[in-house]
Every structure is written in structure tokens, then in C-alpha cells.
Amino acid sequence: LFQGDLGPFNPGLPVEVPVWLAINLKQRQKCRLIPPEWMDVEKLEEIRDQERKEDTFTPMPSPYYMELTKLLLNYASDNIPKADEIRTLVKDTWDTRIAKLRLSADSFVRRQEAHAKLDNLTLMEINTTGTFLTQALDRMYKLRTNLQPGEGAHSQDF
């Protein structure tokens, strides 16, 4: 168990707390959540357009933008102005980035590169494609090594 102190909580004055506490208090109807600065329609529109223009990944306003958006929009959508538009914008940005990721994974495999460098990826995106990519590369490696004839016809165990 970890522990610590939070506060002081004064009625009417905003105070910073960890996300889990904020969501818990919100579910118990004891507080109102203030969205982060970047969760704003114009800013997100800019980010989305920027993402679409560039070929590589642009830096995101927060390394946890997807998680935060999901949590806040699920539990506190009444405290966030224009929540529907924000949801659409974030989803658009996410889709663009995942598409870029797929493209780069595809070219990586095709050209049989040994390593690749991707900037500005967030952890959520990495984990979304990560397992699939690593397992797929493993299989391909096995297939490739077994292409060589000889050394008896071992049965292949995966």
C-alpha cells in the first residue's frame, strides 16, 4: 500500500489530485472535474491537422492523452464543454497515428530492416501494436530460419 497526503481541500477552490482520486470523488458526486488545458476544441483541431500533414509523428499534448480522454469523457462528460466534438477529434488524431504506425510497420517488414526509430509515440499506441508486432516478427524469423534445408527434417515446434 502506498500512502501520502493530499489537499488542502477548500470548498470552491480547485485543487490538483491524482486521476484515480478525481474519478472516485466524481463517482461519489463530491466534486466537479476541470478538464486539462489541451482538452479544448481549437487546440485539438490544430493537433489533428498537424498530425495529418506530417508523415512522422507529432508530439502529443500529454503522454496519456488517450487514457485521460477516455476516463474523463466516461465519467465527467458533463463537466467538459463540447464533449462530443472532443471525442471525435481525439479519435481522429488517434486513427491517423495508428495508420502511420501500421504503415511504418509494414515498410519495416517489407524491407527487412533490423531496427527502426519512432519519435513521439505514446505508451498506449506502443502497447496497441506492440504485442502483435513482436509476435509476428518472431514467427517470421522462425519461418525464415526454417527455410534453410537440411539438418534433418525436424518437426517444428512453435
Added chain:
Amino acid sequence: MFISDCRREFYDVIVSQRVLLLVASDVDALCACKILQALFQCDHVQYTLVPVSGWQELETAFLEHKDQFKYFVLINCGANVDLLEILQPEEDTFFFVCDSHRPINVVNVYNDTQIKLLVKQDDDLDVPAYDDIFRDEEDEEEDSECDSDGSEPSEKRRRFEEGVIERTMKRRQRREWEARRREIIFDYEQYEYHGTSVIFMLLTGQCVIFRKHFCVLVIKYKNTQEESEVTNLFLRMKYVTDIGILQRHVSRHNHRNEDEENSLSIDCMRIAFEYDLRLALYQHWSLYESLCNTSYTSASLKLWSVQGQKRLQEFLADMGLPLKQVKQKFNSMDMSLKENLREMIEESANKFGMKDLRVQTFSIHFGFKNKFSASDIVYATASLMENIEKEGPETTNFIKALDSLSRGNLDKLHQGLDLAKKQLRAIQQTVASCICTNLVISQGPFLYCSLMEGTPDVKLFSKPVSLCLLSKYLLKSFVCSTKNKRCKLLPLIMAAPMDVEQGTVIMVGIPPETESSDKKNFFGRAFEKAADSTNSRTLHNHFDMSIIELKTEDRSKFLDALISLLS
């Protein structure tokens, strides 16, 4: 004892304790229970929920749990009997009773320590004064003292005579006092009616506690008021004033961030207070079906007769709605028709003698698809609770209905709506057949109708709330169909077979259909007296005293006794 400050005397007390919630099985109690549950979850209060459907279950539940709990909250049960006598609790158990049954038993009112009543005190309670009912026991001791003294024979004899005279005077006084007390209590307890609904009490109490309430809670606000309309339990005037109060709370909930630029997400729950049509479930059904199966329209248009059907067609033609449109699901009707529907219906309804088709009510919507009005939810939960298809132990229906009230369980709510449609259709068909075959007979002081065993859907009516609904609709239709002026003012007793193997019948008595909003019901006491005088085997198990179970063989003598009692 009445609680004046809901927060300090009720909520703050139980917030740190383990609480047992005993909840009656009706929609009002169900929704109130949901509100309390939500509050308890927010404040981490440990509680156990026990749904009870009658006095016996209440007692068994109490006996089972009395060692573990000191605080009991009774929702919509327990105000109209002497709780201390029935339950025999320990000295340190506390009962919080929030009940809309009136009259409140005088012991509950005047007990200062163990029983706390969460009741609005400006109700027309008419509780008799303390002195009229309770008398100190000092007088007894004085009498015995007179006897024990005694010295000289003559003096003793004189004193003895004086003592005798005094004692007889006292005894006579006491008898008079007791007779007066009995009369007062009889008058007080003669009529049953319902005070402010439980939910309203809780909500207005809790609104002092919390500023904002969310989805679940606010649905309940509306529900109770709709129930009052649907089942005609509450006084009309009260309904209007109470709704005004609720509407203020609702608008406070709604106007949080709403202005032009910052509109709320469509998924947020919005509650609207508006004029809506008094047609049952019309948004989830087709308009035609809803017109046929709502008691108000069906009784006014007399839809059980051929003439009535013709009038319905005329009504629809008057509004200019094509039959094909009207018979399909409401959501698929043409937009142009739907938009002007309310005004069109109101105009035509006035021509056909249905002046009250419009009523102010709450409706809720969240998401693009889900729009429910309060009466829809009432019908759905009521039919879920009385679902005759038994799956599992007794309380599953209650729990299922409770679940259907949360936002995530819309499939259960839709299931409830389907069951409600079946129920309404069954009610209408039964009403039509009863009126056409003249099953409603006037017995003198009341009307009587009995459902035979082979009637279709009779199993649906073995449950109290469905039977009550059926009887109310039947009475309304009967009043519209009969020409006998005297019969229009009579109350109705309805009987339906309850359990064929055990040979029991469930009997319900409802007050007459009057324009004034006085819905007092004297059948509770009348049933008790008739049962006593004929030694019939009856079971007065329900919290509503006007619903009893009876053995089929005793039915006729019971009725005879009632007739002689009431005429």
C-alpha cells in the same frame, strides 16, 4: 416521533452504522430504495437490503436480523401498525419509517425514542392529541391505596362507601374516556389513504444534503409523481403542488453548464418537464394501441362496444392521422405528424369529451435513442416486479426491477416495457369482457366483480398491484358505461383467484370514482371486521389494508357480512 431535520436526525445518524433496509414491494418503495442505495454507495454506508411483501415477511426478516443490526429503515411499510408490539424489539434498536400509508398509528407518532417518522408534517394528518388517547396509570394506584387503608370499622365503612362511590365514578369516567378514545381512534383509522410519496420525502430531505443528484436519482423523482397519476393514489391538488417543487429541483440539476457555446454532450442525462400526453407507453408502442389500452381514452370512448370502435375511428379521422401511420410503431411515424401530434390530439380530444389528455410530467433522455417518460418507467417496473414467470427465489423480481432502473441496464427496462404492454392489453380485454357480460354487480353499498378461473390472463391478476390497476380501470369504465346515477358513486370490490391448489382468492377494495380528490378507503377496517364476525379464514398480509387473501369457500359469507356491515 416526527423528524424535522432530515439530515441531522436521520442521515448523519445512520451514516456511521450498519443499516437494514426493509423495503415494501411497490414502485414507490423501489425507487426510494434506489435513491437510498445511491446515497449509501456515495458515502460508503454498509447496508443490507431485504425486500418484503407483507407483514409476515417483515416479521421474519426482523427476527432473522435483529441480532446484527441496531438501525432499521422501513420504506413504505410499517407506519400504520404498532411496530413495537408486532416486532418486540430491544430497547436500543431504532426504526426510521418512511411510509406513505396513512393513518399513522398513534403509538408510532408518540413514541419518542425508538421510532422516528420521516414524514412531511404539514400533511393533513389529523393525529389525535396525546391526552385523548393515552392516560397515565396513576389512577389505578389510587384505587388500590384506598382499599388497603383502614382502621376503625365505622370510619372504615364510611370510607369504604365513599371509596366505592369514588371508584365507581372513576370507573365510569374511565369507561367514558375509553369509549371516546375508541371513537377517536376509529375515526382516525377508519380511512386509509396515502400521504406524500416516499420518494418525494426522501428527495426533498436529501436535497438538503446534496446539491446535485444524478440520473438514477432524478428518474425517481418523476416516477413517483407518475405513479400517483397512474394509480390515482394521491390527491390531485397535492400532485400539482408537489410536482412544482420537484420541478424546481430538476431545473437546478439541468442548468449546470448549459448556454449557447457550451452545450452538454448528448450522452448526458437531460430531464425535461413538459406537457405530455396521458397515453400509456405511447412512445414505445403504436399510437393506436396506446389509445386503445389507456384507461382514460378507452373509458371515454367506450371502446368495448362497436360504437366505441367507430368513435375511435372518427377521433383519428378528426385529427387527420392516416390509419396506417397510426398503427405502426411510434418512432417510425412521419416526422411531420409527430411534431404536431400533441396539439392535434388535444384539439380533437376536447371535441370528444376528453379534456384531461394533457398532463405535466417529466421525461428523461440520454443518448439519441433513449427517451422515456416517467409513466413508462412506472409501468415497466411495476410489471417487472409482478412478473408471474418465476425464476429463482422470491426476491429476484424485486432485484430485477431495481436493476432496470440503472442507466446501464436498458435491456431490462425494455423487457419491463414489453411486459407492461402485455399487462395493459390483458387489462383492457378483461375490462371489456366484464362490462360486456355485465359481471359488475351492485351489491347495495358497493359494486362487486369476480373473475372466474378460466378467464384468459387471470394469472396476471393474482398479484395485488395488477389487480388494483385492473379494478381501477374497471371502475372507471363502468362509471362511463352505466346509466344508473347511484352506481356511479359506489366503491368497487374485486376478487380474483390467487392460488388454485390452495383455493384462495385475492380481494381488493377501492374507493369510488369521484371528481374530488378525496381517495379515502374504508375497506381495510371493513374487511377486518367482516372477517372477525364470520370467522372466515383470511390473511391480511399486505401493507395496504384493503387487499386481503381469503379462502374461496368463505367468500360468500364474507361478502354477506360486508354488505350488512356497510349498509
